[in-house]
Amino acid sequence: MPKKTSNKTVPSLLKDQSLESIAQLIKDKKASKVIVLTGAGISTKAGIPDFRTKGTGLYDNLQKFKLPYPEAIFDMEFFEEKPEPFYALAKEIYPGKYYPTKTHYFIRLLHEKGLLLRNFTQNIDTLERLTGLPEDKIVEAHGSFATASCIECDKEAVEEDVRECVKHAKVPRCEKCDGLIKPDITFFGESLPNRFFENLDDFDEAELLIVIGTSLKVQPFASLIDSVADHVPRLLINKEMAGASNSASSGFDFKWRHKRRDVAHMDDCDTGIEKLAELLGWQDELHEMFTKGNEKLKAQWTLQDLLQENKEEEEGESVKKEEEDEEIIALAEDLEKRLEVNKEESSDQKEGKEKRKEEKQPSKNNL
Ligand code: OAD
Ligand code: ZN
Numbered sequence: 001m002p003k004k005t006s007n008k009t010v011p012s013l014l015k016d017q018s019l020e021s022i023a024q025l026i027k028d029k030k031a032s033k034v035i036v037l038t039g040a041g042i043s044t045k046a047g048i049p050d051f052r053t054k055g056t057g058l059y060d061n062l063q064k065f066k067l068p069y070p071e072a073i074f075d076m077e078f079f080e081e082k083p084e085p086f087y088a089l090a091k092e093i094y095p096g097k098y099y100p101t102k103t104h105y106f107i108r109l110l111h112e113k114g115l116l117l118r119n120f121t122q123n124i125d126t127l128e129r130l131t132g133l134p135e136d137k138i139v140e141a142h143g144s145f146a147t148a149s150c151i152e153c154d155k156e157a158v159e160e161d162v163r164e165c166v167k168h169a170k171v172p173r174c175e176k177c178d179g180l181i182k183p184d185i186t187f188f189g190e191s192l193p194n195r196f197f198e199n200l201d202d203f204d205e206a207e208l209l210i211v212i213g214t215s216l217k218v219q220p221f222a223s224l225i226d227s228v229a230d231h232v233p234r235l236l237i238n239k240e241m242a243g244a245s246n247s248a249s250s251g252f253d254f255k256w257r258h259k260r261r262d263v264a265h266m267d268d269c270d271t272g273i274e275k276l277a278e279l280l281g282w283q284d285e286l287h288e289m290f291t292k293g294n295e296k297l298k299a300q301w302t303l304q305d306l307l308q309e310n311k312e313e314e315e316g317e318s319v320k321k322e323e324e325d326e327e328i329i330a331l332a333e334d335l336e337k338r339l340e341v342n343k344e345e346s347s348d349q350k351e352g353k354e355k356r357k358e359e360k361q362p363s364k365n366n367l
Contacts, residue, residue: 014233017256017263019272022208022235023279026115031208031233034110037224038121038128041213041238042103042269048093048125049339052215053239056342058089064334065089076187080151083171083180088331090183092339093125094166095145099297100127102270102277103212105290108133109282118202122214122221124185131293141196141221143185148172152179169328192220203227209234213269216243226250233261237272 013030015021025031040050049058059070065085072078079086108131110116120139121128126146128138140146148157155176162181165172172181186192206228215238216222225234225243236242236252241264245251248258256262265272277286 013231014261014263017254019235019263019265019276020279022233022263023276025208025233026280032115033117033205033207034115035117035202035206035209035228036107036110036119037209037211037214037221038103038107038119038123039212039214039216040123041215042101043098043123043125043127044213045101045103045268045270046098046125046127047343048098049342050213050215052217056339061335061338061342062089064331071188074185074187076151076189079182079187080180083182084325084327085331086182087166087169087171087325088328088335090145090166091169091328091332092335094163095126095130096163096301098125098127099294100131100290102286102290103273104128104131105293106273106277106286107131108293109277109286109289111137113282117206118199120196120199120221120224122218124183130297131289139193139195139199141186141192143183143193145183145185148181148183150174150177150179151182153177157181169324169326169332171325171328200227204229206232208232210237211235211243212237212273214238214242215240223250225252230259231261233263235263235265237265237267237269237276239266239268241266 013025015024022031026034040048044050044053044056049056049061051058054060058073062070062073062085065073065088067073067078067085073085073089104127107116107119107128111133116133116137118139119128119133119137120141122142124140124142124144126140126144128140129135129146147159148162149155150157153174153176155174157172157174162172162183165181173179174181184193203224209225209228209232211225211234214221216225222243226249228234234252241254243252244254244264246253246257252262252264253259254262254264265275267275274283274286277283
């Protein structure tokens, strides 16, 4: 990724490394072209695991898939030989049952306020689209489950057919050449979608970069943070540190050694985003957009499920069941169990921590 260096030295407009400072920039209309970079961390609250968090991340829970290495689940050669593990994963994380989070809706709100230049996301879960954010504002840098095509002849598959196959644990095949159908997700070794490259000029225009829920471990996406001009403020909202470096030319400089423009807000992303929304005076709008948006989705999906059930009853569901691939079902069930256990563990751990905190901090009455 080419690094953008501005010709003149423009000082950053940030006063200090606080969320308040970032909010002030927006309120003062000094950051009206915002690029948001996102990763799997913004969808964990929706119930979709991220990839690299120890214990709960997907890559730590694929034992049963007997992969040569965890990332092989997104490897083209492996997929061509053995597509079942990918389809077991697809069955678990396929769009249609997960709702966008407050962070997703905040990006839509930025758009409604006329401030969003683009959301570049690494996520394949399509939750950005579900908020109602127009497609032209989204760059799905690693593709998504929204479309699928044949790996032999490139023929685009019918979305409904692929969805049905995934639901019934079957590997979809091309109706033209019988080749394997793969959702248009960028596998390792594949080139990123054209839309990614076509929109890189945005970075020349950006006045604020917000990076949320990503470990910034995968290139070329990770280097996008270096593509904005040198004075442009950059905010990271993430549970853990990501993308920090000592270099003057790449990575975040949270120690303000070179430029005084990077802010790290280490927090759960929804909590951080709610705080930012509050500082901007947008909290009620965000809450309403989130609640109404997800209520509408729920109604839509309930109706779709009912229609589908009717259709399947008419077609004779029993025939379909017999055709299900037992290997995919077993792998998907194992994954579901593991991820459920992780969810329970992490909420137990959280409760435990909260309790310990209460024990350590006597209430005011006790003082
Ligand atoms: P990772 O799993 O690498 O990173 C997710 C980051 O989000 C981690 O730093 C977590 O600490 C953080 N995180 C998790 N939950 C959070 C929460 N509730 N609040 C705040 N932070 C949270 O995921 P990505 O960076 O998105 O490729 O991974 C990049 C790519 O690697 C993915 O697109 C995927 C994978 O291989 C494909 O799907 C093709
Ligand atoms: Zn084909």
